[in-house]
Structure formats: structure tokens, C-alpha cells
Amino acid sequence: MSGKPVSLKILAAHLGLTVPTVSRALNNYADISPATRERVKRAADELGYSPNQNARRLSIGSSETIGYLMPRFSSSIAQPFVAQLLQGLGEALSKRNWDLLVIHADSSKDELTQIERTARSGRVGGLVISRPIKNDPRIRLMQDLKCPFVVHGRTASCDDYAWYDVDGEDAFVTAVNHLVALGHSRVAFVGAPLQYQFAQDRLNGYQRALQDNGLSLDQDLIQIAEFSDDGGEIATNMLLDLPNPPTAMVCLSDTMALGALAAIRARGFVPGVDISVIGYDGLKFGEHANPPLTTMAQPQAHAGRRLGDMLLSIIDGDDPSKHQELQRAHLLRRKTDGPLHVAKVLNHVSEREKIQ
Amino acid sequence: MSGKPVSLKILAAHLGLTVPTVSRALNNYADISPATRERVKRAADELGYSPNQNARRLSIGSSETIGYLMPRFSSSIAQPFVAQLLQGLGEALSKRNWDLLVIHADSSKDELTQIERTARSGRVGGLVISRPIKNDPRIRLMQDLKCPFVVHGRTASCDDYAWYDVDGEDAFVTAVNHLVALGHSRVAFVGAPLQYQFAQDRLNGYQRALQDNGLSLDQDLIQIAEFSDDGGEIATNMLLDLPNPPTAMVCLSDTMALGALAAIRARGFVPGVDISVIGYDGLKFGEHANPPLTTMAQPQAHAGRRLGDMLLSIIDGDDPSKHQELQRAHLLRRKTDGPLHVAKVLNHVSEREKIQ
DNA sequence: TAGCTAACCGAAAGCGGTTTCGTAGAGCAA
DNA sequence: TTGCTCTACGAAACCGCTTTCGGTTAGCTA
Structure with a gap:
């Protein structure tokens, strides 16, 4: 045929x-x-x-394609979102029969030249950028190149470009408030390096909530580790070794929270009883954690779709600053949050003192 | 500038x-x-x-692009692999500066016309197909179109095309053998609809292992449900309601196994003690399950890379049938497999009998 | 029947590259 | 100086499609 x-x-x-x-x-x-x-x-x-689309697109002067910059990940646990995002982008694009290009970069410097070449070669009409870091050079580059783009996430100064984000600061305020309402006053923060803007946002929320509740900021209760389950476990061990350990903690992500649960269980404590833990993301896997993980669930489902629609509008000429969408995360209570029970943790500390 | x-x-x-x-x-x-x-x-x-790549590619007569057919998913939990696969494909392609196109289809019929148009429009030089079903029409279509392609997975008759797969049959033989060696003789299979070839392969392995060990095939011990954690839970409940319930089970995937664990715990049994469970995939999340999930881990890391290299070779003129790679999964023991302990489960059954 | 308009299609140019072919000029030997 | 071979570039054609511009034919009016 x-x-x-x-x-x-x-x-x-x-x-x-x-x-x-x-x-x-x-x-x-x-x-x-x-x-x-x-x-x-x-x-x-x-x-x-x-x-022939190469011929057609050359002729009409449009690539009818957008690019998605694949985030490079160190830990293999960190990318449950990618597929969902691509699916959403695909849906948005399919209405116009546009194509979706996945752009892969080996190193971070490579990424910038990659972006520049991609934009200049006319392969894409716009780009989707994920997980911006502070002062993300990719954003400035795209602006210099005058190439349409949208950001999944946002930076501190995000007035002049388009983005879709979930309010991490607000989410951590909610989480801490919830723990305080349960009676906790020593609430720790388990985070990752602050180069990523979302890591800073969530830390800001944590700190603001403490102030709002009249609680003092104890730097020992802020533990920064690698963005992975192992990182969460290490950070939690540091916290539990403190002379005055926390009775509750908020974690940058569900993945880190899973590590926290492991550390807590390893010491014979029961998460949600002896120490409360709240994660962030709302991963389905959290249901099957031990015990099921309480988390700030973000509405991930529509991100790709919205980002795709935004980008198409901007390519059509819309002002990027008109397309900024901030979603809220909501508390999803499972089993790792509970009222204050200081007894066991403090006993443990005094036992330790005795031994030494 | x-x-x-x-x-x-x-x-x-x-x-x-x-x-x-x-x-x-x-x-x-x-x-x-x-x-x-x-x-x-x-x-x-x-x-x-x-x-300008559109111009260049028109001129040289090559799209320098391959396409990845995004699997459509019902459950949002099922896609941890996509990102990893795309990453690997990207690595393989970047050596030649080829591009990666993600192809999205809304419905199943739509997918076929989508494939045909994509192939004929010269947008891609080849395609990556995932998760074939039995007699997958996409494979025949690609062959008719004479468009190079590779399959992640394979079908029953897979002699004349290129594929990369993990031996699911072998894996389930290994898993069942392991359980039998632990003393189990009533081993159940929790699966998903057999339209997917991998679902059939793994069931075949289960059945072959039973025969190898001289165990009888009890149809009641084969439970087919939706391919999700909820499906696994439902199937497991069916098994536990049996007059003569299994003391061990192998699950089509880690995701389904997580559902199985939930069902087992809900009845007061301890997975790995009262009932053994082995999953399949080797997901990192399984470490954090309750208890940590024993699984047949597949070497996912290189799949994308290998598939990309294969496809490029075929586009260069290689015979597709020369590129067929079968990997093996290995048993990753965590905490849900253990020696036979019939007591509790059987007691439970006799209690149930008494009540009725 | 001349003249005008509208409907319909062909001719030609262009998109931005690549590749084949041709040729002016340099360099060299006789 | 003639004649030859290379060297190094320009001219032209082409990839497959879109779009502008002209022109032929039919159909209508006067």
C-alpha cells in the first residue's frame, strides 16, 4: 500500500x-x-x-512546534511529574496540530547553548522551562532572544514573564499552622539546597508561619540536605540527634518525607504519634507509605494543559505578563500528623544523656 | 544582541x-x-x-528526528518510567544532534492515524513504541509504512522487528521459585487484563514455574484486575476471601503490589510474615512501602539509551531483527517475602467458617 | 457581437538551506 | 608566452510546499 x-x-x-x-x-x-x-x-x-512538514513549515515560516526543556535529575525518584506534564502539553497542542519537542541537555552550561541554538534554528516557536533556580539564566536568555516561553514555577522577580506555579510559601504556612494547631511548637524544616526557587519559597513559608504563631526561629531546626529520600533521612537524623529535637517537621517534598519516615521509624518512633511529618506534592505513592503520608497536595493535573495554552497564546502575540497562574496546595491528611506527644521523644533524649 | x-x-x-x-x-x-x-x-x-532546521532538513531529505509515542495512561501512578526513558533517548540522540518528538494521541484509533500522518509527513525518521498489546496494530502499520521503529517490550511473534525487553516470564519463574523455596505451595498471581503482552508473559512465567515445581494450577489463584494499586487491592481481597487462601502472591507490578499490601494489612495480617508478596519493577518507592516491598527489579536505566541507539542503527540501514535485546530482572529482597507461616491465615479462615 | 466581470486555474517567486556543475584565476611546466 | 592543472569560489538547480500575481474561459449585460 x-x-x-x-x-x-x-x-x-x-x-x-x-x-x-x-x-x-x-x-x-x-x-x-x-x-x-x-x-x-x-x-x-x-x-x-x-x-511534508519540513517543507510546509519552512514555507509558512512557523515551526508549529514547542519545546520542553527536560529537567536533568540526579535522583531517579524525582520525576513522577514529567509524564503528566507532557501529557497535558500534548493535549493543549493537539488542538492545533502543533508538535512537542523534548530538549535534552547533558550539562548545565550545555543547556544554555542548547537553548540558544534551538531558538535560533527555528525548530520551536516557544519553550517550556521547568524548575527555575534563583536568577535563572535561562529566563534571561529567552528574554534576550525574544523567544516566547513559559515557566513551570517562578523566580523572585517574575513580573515580566509567564508562569504557572503552586504557592509553596502558602502551602508551608498552612502545614505549619496545622501542626501548631495540633499543639506542636518545635516544628522543623527539612529542605534541599536553596538554589531552586521553590526550595526558598517553601522555607519562607515555614519561617513566616513560625513568626505568625509567635514561635522563635531555631536555626537548628532547619536542615538542608540533598533533594532525595536519602537526603530526607540524613536531615531527619540530624534533627533527632538534637539536644532538644522537634516534635513535628515539614518536608520539602514527599520524597524527602519518605526518608524522614524511615529515619523516625529506625529509632523506634511512630510517625504521626511521636513525631508528626507533613510532606509536599501529594504523590499517590504516599498512600502506601508507612504510615500513609500526610502531605500538601498540589493540583498537578492541569499544569501541562495550562502551560501549553499559555504558551500558544503568547506565541499568538499575547503579553506574557498576562499569563501568570498561581494555584494553591491543600492539606491532605493521612496518618503522619497528630497531636503533640512529647513523652517518648523526650524520654529518649534523657536516656541518651544518661548514657553519655 | x-x-x-x-x-x-x-x-x-x-x-x-x-x-x-x-x-x-x-x-x-x-x-x-x-x-x-x-x-x-x-x-x-x-x-x-x-x-534553519526546517530548511536544512528539507534540503538534505532527513528529519533528523525520532518520535516517541506517549503511552496513554488511565491511572496517574503508572508512569515513573517515561521520564527515564526520554532521558535515555535524549542521550542517544544528542550524539548526532537529532531531535526527539513526543507524539500524543487522545484515543486508540486516533493513535493509528496519528502514526500514519507522522510517518508520512516526514517529521520523523523513526518511532519508539511502548507497551505493545497482543497483535499490536501499530507494529503492523509501521511495517506497512516501511518506517523504522523499535519497540519497548515485545509481542508473541517478535522475530522481524527490533525490540528491547525485560524477560517477564523468566522473572516470574524466579519469583515463584523463590517463594516455593521458602515453603509456599499456594502462590497466587495478581495480574491485569491480558491484552498487554507483558501481562501475558508474566502470567506464563507464573504458570510455568508452578508446573516446574509440580504444583497444581488453581484458577482461583489467578486474579485479574485493573492495572493500578486499587486493582491490586481488589484482587487481593478476592484472594483472601477464598476458602483456601494463598500464603504467597506475585504481582504484575510494584504498583499493584502496593495495593496488595494494603489489603493484607487491612485484615490484620503482616505482609512477609503471614503472606508473602513479590512485586515487579523495582521502583524506588517500594523501599518505603509498609513493609518494604520485595520485587523483581528490572534494569530500567539503559532502556532509553539502548532503544535510541538501536533505532539510529536501523535508520542507518541495519536489519531490525539484528537488534533484539532481552534483559533479565533480578530478585530484590526487601521485607515482604518470608517462609511459610500458615497459622494465622488458616485460623482466620476457620474463624470465618464458624461465624457463617 | 462587443465588452465586462467573475470564476477558476497556471505561472512564477519565495522560504533557507544543500549540492552539482561550471569557470575565473593562480600556479606551474615547457 | 602558451597550455595545462588545480584551487576556490559563483551560478544554478533543487528539496516540497505556500502565496502572489496573471491570464484564460465562461457567463452576463448592453
């Missing part, structure tokens, strides 16, 4: 028409008679014609 | 040369003097020239 691709030329020859005529017929130009238009279209899908 | 994209034409004008000369200089043709070649290259990256 098929050998080599059928071009407009052989379709035209088959019909006894010229190439431009066939082209206009397929594109519903008004100066083609309805009769030949139908004849052309019928022949087109009988022969299985599909326009 | 930039306004509108700089083309070969304006680069040539800037240099006082013609367009073809500049093109050949940049592409290291021998008939360009070293002097002008250097001059051209310097000017090129001073002006930030990057060739």
Missing part, C-alpha cells in the same frame, strides 16, 4: 492539475471550485498524502 | 560571499580555502548564526 512518500507533485500529476492548485484546494482556498476541491481531497487520502 | 534570526543570506552578504560558499565553508567542504573557512566560521558565531 505504500512505498515512497507521496508529494504534492505526484498528487498533482495524478490529478492533471498543477501543484499550487492542489495545495490551495487542500487548504480550502476560495478560488478553487468546490468540484475540484472535493476531487483533490478524495485523491489525497486515497493516495495517503500528508504534507 | 539579537533581533530577527540571521540567515545564510545575510551572513553571506556580511562576508561578501555567496550563500553556497558560506554553506560549504560551515560544512567543511574541501573546496573552500582554510582561510575563508575560518573567516566564515568566526563570523557565524559572532552573528549567532544557526541554520
